[in-house]
Amino acid sequence: MLKKSQKLTMSLTSLALATGLLAGSAQAEEVLHIYNWSDYIAEDTIANFEAETGIKVVYDVFDSNDVLEAKLLAGNSGYDLVVPSSSFLGRQIMAGVFQPLDKSKLTNYNHLDSELMGRLTSVDPNNAHAIPYMWGTTGMGYNPDMVAAVLGDDAPVDSWDMLFKEENISKLAACGVNLLDASDEILPVVLNYLQLDPNSNNIADYKGPVKDLMGAIRPHITKFHSSNYINDLANGDICFAVGWSGDILMAGDRAADADNGVSVEYVIPKEGAPLWFDMLAIPADAANVENAHKFLDYILRPEVIAAVTDYVWYANPNATASGLIDEEILAHPGIYPSEEAKANLFTFEILPPKVTRAMNRVWTDIRSAN
Amino acid sequence: MSWGQRSVISVPYLWLTLFFLVPFVIVFKISFSEMAYAIPPYTELLSWADQQLTVNLNIGNYFYLFTDDLYVRAYLSSIRIAAIATVICLIVAYPIAYTIARARPATRNALLMLVILPSWTSFLIRIYAWVGILKNNGLINNLLMWLGIIDQPIAMLNTEFAVYIGIVYAYLPFMVLPLYTNLMKLDKSLLEAAADLGAAPWKVFMTITLPLSKAGMIAGSMLVFIPAVGEFVIPDMLGGAETLMIGKVLWQEFFNNRDWPVASAVAIVMLLLLLLPITLFHRYQARELES
Numbered sequence: 001m002l003k004k005s006q007k008l009t010m011s012l013t014s015l016a017l018a019t020g021l022l023a024g025s026a027q028a029e030e031v032l033h034i035y036n037w038s039d040y041i042a043e044d045t046i047a048n049f050e051a052e053t054g055i056k057v058v059y060d061v062f063d064s065n066d067v068l069e070a071k072l073l074a075g076n077s078g079y080d081l082v083v084p085s086s087s088f089l090g091r092q093i094m095a096g097v098f099q100p101l102d103k104s105k106l107t108n109y110n111h112l113d114s115e116l117m118g119r120l121t122s123v124d125p126n127n128a129h130a131i132p133y134m135w136g137t138t139g140m141g142y143n144p145d146m147v148a149a150v151l152g153d154d155a156p157v158d159s160w161d162m163l164f165k166e167e168n169i170s171k172l173a174a175c176g177v178n179l180l181d182a183s184d185e186i187l188p189v190v191l192n193y194l195q196l197d198p199n200s201n202n203i204a205d206y207k208g209p210v211k212d213l214m215g216a217i218r219p220h221i222t223k224f225h226s227s228n229y230i231n232d233l234a235n236g237d238i239c240f241a242v243g244w245s246g247d248i249l250m251a252g253d254r255a256a257d258a259d260n261g262v263s264v265e266y267v268i269p270k271e272g273a274p275l276w277f278d279m280l281a282i283p284a285d286a287a288n289v290e291n292a293h294k295f296l297d298y299i300l301r302p303e304v305i306a307a308v309t310d311y312v313w314y315a316n317p318n319a320t321a322s323g324l325i326d327e328e329i330l331a332h333p334g335i336y337p338s339e340e341a342k343a344n345l346f347t348f349e350i351l352p353p354k355v356t357r358a359m360n361r362v363w364t365d366i367r368s369a370n
Numbered sequence: 371m372s373w374g375q376r377s378v379i380s381v382p383y384l385w386l387t388l389f390f391l392v393p394f395v396i397v398f399k400i401s402f403s404e405m406a407y408a409i410p411p412y413t414e415l416l417s418w419a420d421q422q423l424t425v426n427l428n429i430g431n432y433f434y435l436f437t438d439d440l441y442v443r444a445y446l447s448s449i450r451i452a453a454i455a456t457v458i459c460l461i462v463a464y465p466i467a468y469t470i471a472r473a474r475p476a477t478r479n480a481l482l483m484l485v486i487l488p489s490w491t492s493f494l495i496r497i498y499a500w501v502g503i504l505k506n507n508g509l510i511n512n513l514l515m516w517l518g519i520i521d522q523p524i525a526m527l528n529t530e531f532a533v534y535i536g537i538v539y540a541y542l543p544f545m546v547l548p549l550y551t552n553l554m555k556l557d558k559s560l561l562e563a564a565a566d567l568g569a570a571p572w573k574v575f576m577t578i579t580l581p582l583s584k585a586g587m588i589a590g591s592m593l594v595f596i597p598a599v600g601e602f603v604i605p606d607m608l609g610g611a612e613t614l615m616i617g618k619v620l621w622q623e624f625f626n627n628r629d630w631p632v633a634s635a636v637a638i639v640m641l642l643l644l645l646l647p648i649t650l651f652h653r654y655q656a657r658e659l660e661s
Contacts, residue, residue: 064625066628070625070628072409073628074409074410075409095407095408095411096409222525353405353628353629357627360622360626363626364619364622369612
């Protein structure tokens with residue numbers, strides 16, 4: 001015999017179930033809100049996923065880790081899947097921004113490069129919260145014809161001397177120079193060029209030698225921007241940029257498609273350059289966790305991620321996908337660098353807020369030429 | 371006061387409370403907290419521990435703004451840019467408003483429409499269009515090069531010049547409309563009397579029209595100057611890296627430094643700076659109404 005209260009609970013439960021079913025059928029459309037970097041996915045990736053699963057994807061883009069982080073820290077971002085860089089991910093996990101992944105739902109997890117996953121445990125212990133999406137480098141993009149026209153045929157295109165030697169950059173200024181508007185990308189490059197620790201905690205390093213060197217070349221930099229340079233390079237509006245590997249290579253691809261006589265090359269300078277990973281993670285307050293996992297598992301399929309790499313020209317962390325990638329991309333030293341070049345790459349570390357503030361302050365001075 | 375009157379008056383007050391006072395109080399509160407790595411990224415002002423209520427007011431954020439000359443320079447530079455843009459707006463808008471006010475009623479409506487029409491397009495798209503017009507590879511430079519007037523593109527985009535173009539272009543209707551309303555109210559018999567007594571048209575304008583349109587000029591200038599000081603989109607899209615404006619500094623505090631408390635303090639100080647011209651304007655208006 002059931003007690004009266006139990007009966008009541010049961011009828012309430014069945015009522016709740018019934019209304020739940022009704023609500024389920026009324027709200028037929030499943031959604032997934034993704035927030036990714038601009039120009040960072042193949043043209044048909046989302047459409048294919050929607051066709052296969054019936055989930056409607058709302059896809060928004062950003063062009064700086066800072067903007068993403070501000071949204072995440074404000075809470076209730078409304079996104080189910082976001083793509084921070086690994087250096088930001090670490091402290092975001094500590095701030096409680098992300099929920100752990102349910103790996104039982106990720107049937108394709110085994111395709112991930114295990115050596116690389118081991119490296120990422122330093123920011124995400126046990127790889128609990130995120131999977132890598134793409135990785136790349138921050139290097140130099142240039143238009144070989146325009147550079148040869150102002151610097152001659154023996155321009156040092158494989159060295160940061162292009163940017164940091166006034167005799168070179170002053171001539172490049174005539175055809176347009178863009179730097180990423182990101183203190184956390186450019187200042188480590190300057191430190192590395194000066195043979196200092198690229199992740200220096202010493203504020204004097206930024207206020208002294210870094211600012212001096214940047215101050216000297218500042219008059220020759222036409223623009224600081226983190227996404228417009230793709231089109232600017234592809235249209236021939238600028239001839240030199242410090243930017244992200246895939247972006248610069250994509251600019252070359254777009255110029256080739258437009259057949260406008262512009263060509264663009266990407267190089268990892270011999271002195272070394274930043275190496276970074278962009279990570280897929282699910283915010284703790286995401287509304288569509290199930291769908292986010294479905295998308296993650298979809299992205300982990302070798303043929304899907306290989307198609308993304310073919311389009312965005314960034315290397316992916318999927319070990320099985322290598323065989324499916326365009327040979328031209330696989331052989332490109334700017335995308336899959338040689339072991340020798342890899343040895344010179346450095347990663348970003350999380351710096352104390354005081355140092356970050358000092359870096360941004362120096363950056364403001366550099367930008368405003370003060 | 372009847373119930374009806376009360377409810378009509380309460381609407382703007384409710385609007386101001388909801389969209390001005392509440393956000394202001396929130397920002398004011400954050401400006402006294404400290405940055406933290408959490409959601410949200412600042413400390414709470416009130417803490418309750420061991421049956422003790424502790425209030426942590428951190429006024430360091432305000433002092434910080436004066437330890438570094440960046441903020442003072444940015445405020446001054448914003449005020450300078452907004453002031454110059456306002457003057458240019460006034461010079462451009464006055465003849466437009468004057469012509470519209472003097473036009474035949476049928477033409478007048480069409481002209482007014484032309485002033486308002488661009489605002490039907492998104493503000494962002496209109497500013498973006500200027501990127502295409504001003505850039506090195508853009509409309510103006512290509513035309514001048516095609517005509518053979520120049521052989522190197524003139525750098526217009528990413529300069530302070532482009533910021534002035536953007537502000538004057540975007541805020542021009544806010545100057546034209548109050549001026550137009552004011553000039554419409556002008557008593558024509560005064561102008562006729564002056565002309566009858568032998569004053570030249572220029573003198574009539576200088577001694578009668580211009581002084582009488584002072585209220586319109588001030589209202590228009592306020593509508594342009596105040597939003598222009600805090601403008602972010604125009605300097606960000608059209609301005610160069612050396613264009614220092616407080617809107618951009620605010621953005622950097624908020625996004626790059628993730629320091630919401632300092633960003634809030636910057637915003638509060640900006641508001642205090644803008645209170646001065648607003649109060650002066652209100653005083654002038656009150657005096658006008660009295661006389």
